Amino acid sequence: MKAILIAAVAVTLLPAAANTAERATIEPNRITVESKRPTLQLTEQQRAEIQNALATQNTQQKTPAKFEATVGGAVPLTMTMDVMPPALVLQDPSLKPYSYAKLAKVVLVIDPLKKTIIAVLPRAEPDTGKPLAPADWAAKQGRTLTGQAPEQGSQQNAPEPAGDSGDKSNGTEAAPK
Secondary structure, three states: OOOHHHHHHHHHHHHHHHHEEEEEEEEOOHHHHHHOOOOOOHHHHHHHHHHHHHOOOOOOOOOOOOOOOOOEEEOOOOOOEEEOHEEEEEOOOOOOOEEEEEOOEEEEEEEEEOOOOEEEEEEOOOOOOOOOOOOHHHHHHHHHHHOOOOOOOOOOOOOOOOOOOOOOOOOOOOOOO
């Protein structure tokens, strides 16, 4: 008798449990919705904003061997994807779900869920991949590191150099001659 009663209760509750599970699978979750979002179509203004915002980001990485950057292509597993800078996302919130990779000559805009390249943008200042010659380095970086003003035209809006810029006495100054 108990077995019949338990079987009757189970049969009654089984459709309700199946119905609940069915409703849960019909409602897509956030990741599924984002993976089916339309591909981002960048305007010329968005391209310029991305290039300018990423010019100051120190995230350049070596281009993987035999890698050709093409729109719709897969991102190699060895490549690091970085999130869009917060200042850029504030300017254009539609860029928030996307990542980027900065290579020597191009910047890749990447869909991190699909791991595909959405756009290939030329860098504002492409890197040759070669170290600067000592004279070039001194003209561009060395003067700012020593607290001197950079040479005219080399850095228009250079930030204040880190460290001792000579504006305060700390006991390490050379005696005037």
